[in-house]
Amino acid sequence: MERIDSETVWEGRIGSVRIDRFRYDDGEEAEREVVAHPGAVAVVAHDGERLFMVRQPREPVDEPDLLELPAGKLDHDGESPLETAQRELAEEIGKGARDWKHLKTFYTSPGFTDEVCHVYEATDLYDQSAEADEDERIEIVTVPLDRLDDAIQDCRDAKSLAGLLWLRAFER
Amino acid sequence: MERIDSETVWEGRIGSVRIDRFRYDDGEEAEREVVAHPGAVAVVAHDGERLFMVRQPREPVDEPDLLELPAGKLDHDGESPLETAQRELAEEIGKGARDWKHLKTFYTSPGFTDEVCHVYEATDLYDQSAEADEDERIEIVTVPLDRLDDAIQDCRDAKSLAGLLWLRAFER
Numbered sequence: 001m002e003r004i005d006s007e008t009v010w011e012g013r014i015g016s017v018r019i020d021r022f023r024y025d026d027g028e029e030a031e032r033e034v035v036a037h038p039g040a041v042a043v044v045a046h047d048g049e050r051l052f053m054v055r056q057p058r059e060p061v062d063e064p065d066l067l068e069l070p071a072g073k074l075d076h077d078g079e080s081p082l083e084t085a086q087r088e089l090a091e092e093i094g095k096g097a098r099d100w101k102h103l104k105t106f107y108t109s110p111g112f113t114d115e116v117c118h119v120y121e122a123t124d125l126y127d128q129s130a131e132a133d134e135d136e137r138i139e140i141v142t143v144p145l146d147r148l149d150d151a152i153q154d155c156r157d158a159k160s161l162a163g164l165l166w167l168r169a170f171e172r
Numbered sequence: 173m174e175r176i177d178s179e180t181v182w183e184g185r186i187g188s189v190r191i192d193r194f195r196y197d198d199g200e201e202a203e204r205e206v207v208a209h210p211g212a213v214a215v216v217a218h219d220g221e222r223l224f225m226v227r228q229p230r231e232p233v234d235e236p237d238l239l240e241l242p243a244g245k246l247d248h249d250g251e252s253p254l255e256t257a258q259r260e261l262a263e264e265i266g267k268g269a270r271d272w273k274h275l276k277t278f279y280t281s282p283g284f285t286d287e288v289c290h291v292y293e294a295t296d297l298y299d300q301s302a303e304a305d306e307d308e309r310i311e312i313v314t315v316p317l318d319r320l321d322d323a324i325q326d327c328r329d330a331k332s333l334a335g336l337l338w339l340r341a342f343e344r
Contacts, residue, residue, distance in 0.1 A: 001229050010182040010189055012205045014284040017182055017189060022231050024309070032231040033184045035207055037284070057173050058282040059194050059204040066282060073283070107329045108281040109289075110230035110238060111245070112186040112209065115281055117330070137196070152341070157279045158289070158330035165337035169324070 001025065015113075037115035041085040042071040042159040044103065044167050045095060045122040051143040051151060052093045052125075053160075056136065067141060067151065069119075069160045081105075081118040087130065089122055093140050096128035103166050108158055119163045121171060148172075173197065187285075209287035213257040214243040214331040216275065216339050217267060217294040223315040223323060224265045224297075225332075239313060239323065241291075241332045253277075253290040261294055262302035265312050269294035275338050280330055291335045293343060320344075 005021035015037040023029050045052045055065040072088035074081060082100060089095055101121040108115045143151045152164045177193035187209040195201050217224040227237040244260035246253060254272060261267055273293040280287045315323045324336045 001231070003231075009184075012181075012189070012191075014205045014207075017184070019184075020231060024229070030231070033186045034232040035186075035285075037281075040281075040283070057196070058279070059173070059175075059192060059202070060206040060284060060286045061279050061282045061288075062286075066279070071283075104333070106327070106333055107230070107233055107238070109209075109212075109285070109287055109331075110233045110329050111212070111243075112232060112287075113207075113281070113285075114232045114234075115284075116233075117281075149341075155278070157282050158334055159281075161276070161278055161334045162330055162337065165334065165341055168341055169321075169337055 004029070033112065035113040035115070037113050039074040039081070039116045039118070040071060040108075040159070041074065041081050041088060041118045041120065042069040042163050043085050043089050043120050043122050044069060044163045045089055045093065045097065045125060046145060047123070047125050049145055051145055051148070051164075052095060053141045053143055053151065054092050055139040055141055063156070065139070066156050067154045067160070068157055069163050071159060082120065085118070085120045085122070090128050090130035092136070092138050094127060094129045095122075095125045097122035098124035098126070103163065103171070106162065117159050119159065119166065121167065176201070205284065207285040207287070209285050211246040211253070211288045211290070212243060212280075212331070213246065213253050213260060213290045213292065214241040214335050215257050215261050215292050215294050216241060216335045217261055217265065217269065217297060218317055219295070219297050221317055223317055223320070223336075224267060225313045225315055225323065226264050227311040227313055229309055235328070237311070238328050239326045239332070240329055241335050243331060254292065257290070257292045257294070259302065262300050264310050266299060266301045267294075267297045268300035270296035270298070275335065275343070278334065289331045291331065291338065293339065
């Protein structure tokens with residue numbers, strides 16, 4: 001499969017939309033609309049007893065604030081995914097971590113967007129405040145690790161579900 | 173928080189992009205770009221011994237074919253999520269199921285899209301072929317259930333990870 005044409009039809013702050021044309025190995029061609037996204041990180045941060053999560057308004061979805069992992073977009077030039085995760089952890093929950101482990105990287109919805117999400121586990125935590133982004137309205141929520149299954153049931157977004165379920169399956 | 177204005181800036185087959193303006197309870201206002209999506213379903217289908225998964229090209233991401241749960245968009249008028257799941261299971265792997273269980277519904281990436289994904293478990297399977305969509309290029313992959321952890325490691329998309337990890341955590 002090869003991309004033979006690409007046209008950007010909208011550009012905004014979250015990313016852009018392009019229409020790509022592909023040719024498959026058998027010669028057939030198809031057009032696909034793609035939302036190009038810079039990518040994101042999410043952090044499973046815990047001190048062995050408590051998980052540090054956040055509640056925040058998610059304007060695109062018509063819901064009360066969602067319970068989520070600390071997370072953010074790869075929107076700072078030259079920053080690696082791990083550095084973004086470290087910055088977001090400090091900005092959103094005021095913590096640094098001495099131990100970082102990459103858990104999984106996945107596409108959030110590969111049928112229409114190239115958004116990729118890198119999930120890290122952060123442990124050996126210490127206090128480290130950082131200035132939050134101007135328009136973030138974030139409440140920190142601590143969850144006892146022995147209530148992990150309740151937190152999983154409460155989560156309503158893919159990165160938090162995948163991150164916490166991964167922790168439950170392979171890291172405990 | 174209330175939405176006080178909304179303007180559609182692009183419309184396509186996968187959905188549309190709109191710019192919404194919100195007013196928070198404290199009076200501050202903010203603008204958000206939202207990719208409006210019809211929603212999707214994914215199916216964890218197994219016969220107690222084998223999982224039925226698919227490999228298919230995902231044009232938006234620059235990768236070899238991804239190993240995924242059978243899945244599809246809610247793009248047929250009047251069809252419920254369960255009916256979409258039943259149709260996709262027949263189209264993609266040629267199976268019907270006598271037993272359907274809703275596992276979880278989640279947002280794939282609530283920072284920029286309202287896309288929701290409903291995940292079902294389908295068991296007590298029987299053969300039932302259905303015509304596939306014209307431009308789907310799908311290979312059926314059966315995975316022994318005792319290799320579930322390997323399948324989880326191989327998956328690179330959120331719905332398949334969340335669905336298989338959920339199965340592992342709560343349904344086995």
